[in-house]
Amino acid sequence: MTDRVIYAMYDDDDVLKDGAKHLVAKGVKVEEVFSPFPIHGIDPIIGVEQTRLGIFAFIYGLIGLTLATVGMRFFMIVDWPMNIGGKPNFSYMENMLAFVPITFEFTVLCAAHGMAITYFIANRTLPGMKAQNPDPRTTDDRFVIELRASQNSKFSAAELESLVKETGMVEIEQKEI
Amino acid sequence: MEFKIANKAKRLTLILMIMGVIFTGFGIALTWKDHNFGQRFMANGLINSFFFFSIGMGALFFLALAYATETGWYAAIKKVVEAVTGFIPYGIGFMVLILLALTLTDGGHIYTWMDPEVVANDEIIKAKSFYLNKGFFWIRTIVYLGVYYMFWKGFKKRSLEEDRIGGTEIHFKNYKKGALFLVYFSVFSSTSSWDWLMSIDVHWFSTLFGWYTFSGIWCSSMVVLVILTLYLKKLGYLPKVNDSHIHDLGKWTFATSFLWSYLWFSQYMLIWYANIGEEVVYYMMRIENFKVLYFGMFVVNFVFPMLLLMSREAKRHSGILTIVGLIILSSHWVDVYIMISAGSMGATASIGFMEIGMAILMAGIFIRVILYNLTKAPLSPVNHPFLDESIHHEI
Numbered sequence: 001m002t003d004r005v006i007y008a009m010y011d012d013d014d015v016l017k018d019g020a021k022h023l024v025a026k027g028v029k030v031e032e033v034f035s036p037f038p039i040h041g042i043d044p045i046i047g048v049e050q051t052r053l054g055i056f057a058f059i060y061g062l063i064g065l066t067l068a069t070v071g072m073r074f075f076m077i078v079d080w081p082m083n084i085g086g087k088p089n090f091s092y093m094e095n096m097l098a099f100v101p102i103t104f105e106f107t108v109l110c111a112a113h114g115m116a117i118t119y120f121i122a123n124r125t126l127p128g129m130k131a132q133n134p135d136p137r138t139t140d141d142r143f144v145i146e147l148r149a150s151q152n153s154k155f156s157a158a159e160l161e162s163l164v165k166e167t168g169m170v171e172i173e174q175k176e177i
Numbered sequence: 178m179e180f181k182i183a184n185k186a187k188r189l190t191l192i193l194m195i196m197g198v199i200f201t202g203f204g205i206a207l208t209w210k211d212h213n214f215g216q217r218f219m220a221n222g223l224i225n226s227f228f229f230f231s232i233g234m235g236a237l238f239f240l241a242l243a244y245a246t247e248t249g250w251y252a253a254i255k256k257v258v259e260a261v262t263g264f265i266p267y268g269i270g271f272m273v274l275i276l277l278a279l280t281l282t283d284g285g286h287i288y289t290w291m292d293p294e295v296v297a298n299d300e301i302i303k304a305k306s307f308y309l310n311k312g313f314f315w316i317r318t319i320v321y322l323g324v325y326y327m328f329w330k331g332f333k334k335r336s337l338e339e340d341r342i343g344g345t346e347i348h349f350k351n352y353k354k355g356a357l358f359l360v361y362f363s364v365f366s367s368t369s370s371w372d373w374l375m376s377i378d379v380h381w382f383s384t385l386f387g388w389y390t391f392s393g394i395w396c397s398s399m400v401v402l403v404i405l406t407l408y409l410k411k412l413g414y415l416p417k418v419n420d421s422h423i424h425d426l427g428k429w430t431f432a433t434s435f436l437w438s439y440l441w442f443s444q445y446m447l448i449w450y451a452n453i454g455e456e457v458v459y460y461m462m463r464i465e466n467f468k469v470l471y472f473g474m475f476v477v478n479f480v481f482p483m484l485l486l487m488s489r490e491a492k493r494h495s496g497i498l499t500i501v502g503l504i505i506l507s508s509h510w511v512d513v514y515i516m517i518s519a520g521s522m523g524a525t526a527s528i529g530f531m532e533i534g535m536a537i538l539m540a541g542i543f544i545r546v547i548l549y550n551l552t553k554a555p556l557s558p559v560n561h562p563f564l565d566e567s568i569h570h571e572i
Binding site: 098100 | 488
């Protein structure tokens with residue numbers, strides 16, 4: 001099924017913000033905004049959901065914690081008991097303190113890397129992936145609002161276009177995808 | 178808006194104080210024949226004087242930190258922070274009182290290095306006596322308390338002046354004084370905890386002790402700030418404070434809990450790993466006599482904030498923040514209790530009527546003083562340069 005997409009370009013983030021407010025107030029669903037930098041306060045206007053990255057970070061952290069504990073127990077206690085400084089070498093619990101720093105570091109490592117990679121995948125910005133922004137100028141000094149006809153079935157394409165033109169945009173482009 | 182102490186709060190603090198006096202009286206009646214009664218009484222005095230004084234000190238540190246870093250978001254709660262710092266003169270009074278009592282009784286079996294008989298028979302204390310002697314101890318104490326008092330007075334004066342005059346001149350003066358205070362505080366927070374707390378275990382030493390004590394202080398004062406802000410907001414006194422301010426205060430509570438746990442662990446693990454007799458004695462004694470209390474206190478102060486305050490929603494939820502805050506605040510009191518009572522009384526220390534009584538008596542006085550301070554100044558700064566930023570604070 002083809003979908004009609006409207007890209008409205010702005011040269012100022014405040015104008016874009018007001019424009020988005022205007023469109024949302026009229027009942028238009030804004031699919032996405034492209035900007036060279038984060039626009040403060042745009043999320044609640046276009047109704048972006050609260051990120052779930054934090055939950056993922058917690059899960060990755062737990063994985064790191066488990067891996068570090070299981071791994072160190074195997075290396076240092078089971079497979080080849082290490083006698084360091086005369087500490088008992090057949091018990092993980094009694095040596096737990098010595099393993100805490102490494103467990104902590106590994107937890108942080110897993111949480112941070114997992115979170116970064118998840119973020120790249122969710123935004124489709126892993127190296128080698130096709131760029132998502134409709135116009136390369138959105139990485140420099142332009143801002144783009146994306147509307148989809150399929151999400152705005154209340155309006156015809158012409159109505160959408162005229163609504164967008166009320167908002168002080170500088171360029172408009174339509175595409176079939 | 179003018180703050181008026183609600184009748185409920187007046188009643189509550191009065192009940193706390195009366196209960197405190199009754200409990201303390203019970204405690205004294207039950208134990209005054211014990212051979213260690215004096216020691217126990219003094220130890221309690223020191224615990225509660227230090228604990229509540231240090232909350233005011235932590236708030237002063239936070240205020241200076243905000244000045245020195247030109248923080249914007251906190252402007253809406255600035256007067257709340259200042260009200261907590263207002264306990265400093267009272268705290269200084271209590272500290273001077275208890276330290277004077279201890280000095281006049283040759284250490285009261287708490288600072289054993291003040292007792293000439295003990296020092297004469299102890300080579301280790303003799304070697305330390307160039308630093309740990311009554312005269313030098315008092316010079317240092319007066320310098321710490323005097324410097325804190327002077328900075329507190331200056332910050333307070335300039336804050337009221339700013340409300341009247343405005344402009345940025347006062348702001349930049351605060352900026353300089355705040356940075357200067359941090360320089361003093363970074364040294365004094367360490368050395369004062371050696372003098373007031375670490376010298377109880379006079380044979381023992383730890384270079385991390387100052388930071389460890391300081392992080393506990395910081396955490397306690399952040400908890401007090403959170404709870405006080407929530408209380409005032411609930412009564413409708415802080416219309417400019419929004420969820421993001423509460424969230425930020427929650428983050429501070431969370432972060433300082435971690436800082437404290439991190440330093441507690443660092444000190445413990447290094448001493449455990451090296452396993453040197455003169456260092457492990459501190460923990461051996463505490464583990465033998467206060468195993469549940471000592472590790473329980475650590476677990477509560479670490480795990481509670483970690484699990485309960487981790488999510489964004491929890492840091493904005495007044496119920497969770499208050500409950501977690503009260504729990505970790507009492508656990509930090511236990512921390513100070515174990516530092517002082519376990520260090521001085523050893524196995525004979527226990528939490529009884531007297532401990533609880535004096536703690537709630539001081540808590541009652543502390544709350545009353547802070548509420549009284551709130552009535553003395555407007556609850557929102559008028560001319561703070563970052564006030565507008567703070568009102569629009571959003572995270």
